[in-house]
Amino acid sequence: KAGVTQTPRYLIKTRGQQVTLSCSPISGHRSVSWYQQTPGQGLQFLFEYFSETQRNKGNFPGRFSGRQFSNSRSEMNVSTLELGDSALYLCASSPAQDRGTEAFFGQGTRLTVV
Amino acid sequence: GQQLNQSPQSMFIQEGEDVSMNCTSSSIFNTWLWYKQEPGEGPVLLIALYKAGELTSNGRLTAQFGITRKDSFLNISASIPSDVGIYFCAGQETSGSRLTFGEGTQLTVNP
Numbered sequence: 119k120a121g122v123t124q125t126p127r128y129l130i131k132t133r134g135q136q137v138t139l140s141c142s143p144i145s146g147h148r149s150v151s152w153y154q155q156t157p158g159q160g161l162q163f164l165f166e167y168f169s170e171t172q173r174n175k176g177n178f179p180g181r182f183s184g185r186q187f188s189n190s191r192s193e194m195n196v197s198t199l200e201l202g203d204s205a206l207y208l209c210a211s212s213p214a215q216d217r218g219t220e221a222f223f224g225q226g227t228r229l230t231v232v
Numbered sequence: 233g234q235q236l237n238q239s240p241q242s243m244f245i246q247e248g249e250d251v252s253m254n255c256t257s258s259s260i261f262n263t264w265l266w267y268k269q270e271p272g273e274g275p276v277l278l279i280a281l282y283k284a285g286e287l288t289s290n291g292r293l294t295a296q297f298g299i300t301r302k303d304s305f306l307n308i309s310a311s312i313p314s315d316v317g318i319y320f321c322a323g324q325e326t327s328g329s330r331l332t333f334g335e336g337t338q339l340t341v342n343p
Binding site for chain 1: 336
């Protein structure tokens with residue numbers, strides 16, 4: 119079974135630009151969550167999608183948004199990029215049979231804002 | 233919001249030694265997960281715990297879900313150089329699938 123696939127692996131963007139990151143979950147998994155990882159803040163929850171609906175949202179500004187497609191693939195978008203948005207963005211895939219199941223992570227997208 | 237305190241922050245050990253790390257929470261969690269992350273990679277799931285008091289092993293790794301549901305520990309026995317990495321605990325709320333992560337334990341194993 120293929121794992122969680124995130125594209126691209128690396129991105130360099132300029133302040134003020136916008137960026138879209140993609141995540142393909144494990145086949146059969148319907149829940150996709152996004153996390154931001156930085157040295158200072160650690161791993162922080164952004165949002166979770168299940169069956170194309172945002173089910174849960176973390177404490178991030180509205181510049182961070184996401185969506186999920188009918189095949190469970192998900193994208194997240196960050197608009198008006200700031201230097202502080204530089205981070206490793208991780209996607210996690212979960213079967214979501216119930217609320218207590220394992221989450222499997224992709225390799226992440228390393229975003230650098232200059 | 234929920235806080236997860238993970239300790240120690242870092243450990244420097246000799247190959248063959250046993251390692252123990254733990255996490256404590258201000259709130260109750262429904263599930264505890266332990267991950268390992270290596271440079272440039274995403275976290276890899278090591279062990280999942282679903283019931284208070286549960287003790288689960290995965291090779292040289294053993295983890296326990298605390299009775300109060302507010303803590304968990306991970307033990308690594310007979311460490312080897314490839315155990316090097318950052319170990320994270322994560323708690324899953326009862327109300328959703330969001331994970332709250334500890335700060336991580338950086339493990340260094342000297343051959």
